Amino acid sequence: MSEPNNGSRGWIARACAVWRWFWSPSSRYALGVLVVVGGALGVIGWGSFNWAMELTNTETFCVTCHEMSANVYREYKGTIHDSNASGVRATCPDCHVPKEWVHKVARKIQATNELWHHALGSIDTREKFEAKRLQLATNVWRAMKSTDSRECRNCHNFDSMDFTQQRSRARNRHQQAADEGKTCIDCHKGIAHKLPAGAFTAERELDETWGARKP
Amino acid sequence: MRRWFAAGLAVAAVIGATAIAASQEVKSLRGDQAITEVDKAPPVHQVREGQRYERAYRQQPPLIPHAIEKYEIDVKVNQCLRCHDWPQNVRENAPKVSETHYVDRQGVRLDKIASTRWFCNQCHVPQADAKPLVENTFKPASPATR
Numbered sequence: 001m002s003e004p005n006n007g008s009r010g011w012i013a014r015a016c017a018v019w020r021w022f023w024s025p026s027s028r029y030a031l032g033v034l035v036v037v038g039g040a041l042g043v044i045g046w047g048s049f050n051w052a053m054e055l056t057n058t059e060t061f062c063v064t065c066h067e068m069s070a071n072v073y074r075e076y077k078g079t080i081h082d083s084n085a086s087g088v089r090a091t092c093p094d095c096h097v098p099k100e101w102v103h104k105v106a107r108k109i110q111a112t113n114e115l116w117h118h119a120l121g122s123i124d125t126r127e128k129f130e131a132k133r134l135q136l137a138t139n140v141w142r143a144m145k146s147t148d149s150r151e152c153r154n155c156h157n158f159d160s161m162d163f164t165q166q167r168s169r170a171r172n173r174h175q176q177a178a179d180e181g182k183t184c185i186d187c188h189k190g191i192a193h194k195l196p197a198g199a200f201t202a203e204r205e206l207d208e209t210w211g212a213r214k215p
Numbered sequence: 216m217r218r219w220f221a222a223g224l225a226v227a228a229v230i231g232a233t234a235i236a237a238s239q240e241v242k243s244l245r246g247d248q249a250i251t252e253v254d255k256a257p258p259v260h261q262v263r264e265g266q267r268y269e270r271a272y273r274q275q276p277p278l279i280p281h282a283i284e285k286y287e288i289d290v291k292v293n294q295c296l297r298c299h300d301w302p303q304n305v306r307e308n309a310p311k312v313s314e315t316h317y318v319d320r321q322g323v324r325l326d327k328i329a330s331t332r333w334f335c336n337q338c339h340v341p342q343a344d345a346k347p348l349v350e351n352t353f354k355p356a357s358p359a360t361r
Contacts, residue, residue, distance in 0.1 A: 197291035
């Protein structure tokens with residue numbers, strides 16, 4: 001009875017000692033050294049953190065997983081965002097990872113769930129992927145709706161669109177969409193990947209629940 | 216020995232002759248063109264948007280007055296139906312698919328498009344200023360109004 005108590009007390013005492021040591025002034029190093037070394041380490045630490053985050057924010061990194069390279073990446077190849085007259089490309093992270101730091105980190109934390117499912121092998125065959133596809137696509141549509149298609153708008157800006165250069169149908173529909181406060185993903189689904197079976201039923205259901213949520 | 220040699224010579228002559236004849240007759244599907252020569256690209260027809268081409272004859276499947284190359288029609292989805300299927304066509308202000316497309320081969324009326332009608336672009340094509348591929352004398356029973 002007394003031993004575990006002693007043990008836990010000993011642990012707390014040790015922790016307190018470390019805490020006191022950490023916060024007591026150093027008698028060995030000058031304040032300047034601590035500030036300069038601490039600052040340098042901070043810069044290196046911050047730099048490497050962002051470097052690692054950028055490293056995982058490339059097309060090359062995304063397609064190292066066969067779930068990506070065998071399914072969505074293969075479909076993306078040849079679409080207008082992959083190859084076009086000017087050679088300006090929008091790769092995986094341009095559409096699927098936010099540019100702003102806070103949103104980006106939030107998405108990166110969310111991505112740990114994807115690592116978990118990679119380990120589980122939730123979509124490690126084409127059949128499993130196709131079975132889950134509607135759910136996965138709907139998740140992306142919902143996310144895009146909730147951010148007002150923020151990642152699309154990094155490049156495509158309603159205000160910068162020259163409607164007169166668009167074809168008549170695009171012109172009419174874009175103006176109409178802007179007036180109705182619609183967002184890109186409301187119409188532009190399946191532009192870089194194939195659509196899942198039952199896409200339009202799911203789309204209608206999503207729109208209806210969305211309309212109920214947004215007064 | 217001599218007879219064998221003569222026979223061999225005759226066979227070789229026949230094979231050689233046929234080979235020469237064959238090589239003279241071989242023509243590529245591209246016509247009288249060297250292998251290294253590049254074909255002239257066929258003309259690309261621009262889709263005519265913003266105007267409607269009327270039917271040229273009664274049974275003609277109506278033409279599509281917009282570009283369709285990015286719309287997916289496969290075993291899973293048909294993107295044409297996103298706008299042209301009832302009731303979405305009301306919201307999208309798009310022409311409704313004809314009711315004849317909701318009847319299967321046995322004449323049973325369906326609530327979704329008949330599988331035989333699934334591939335829209337087997338009959339409906341985007342309108343373009345395309346000239347007839349071969350000369351023909353086709354005339355509609357009743358002339359189309361222009």
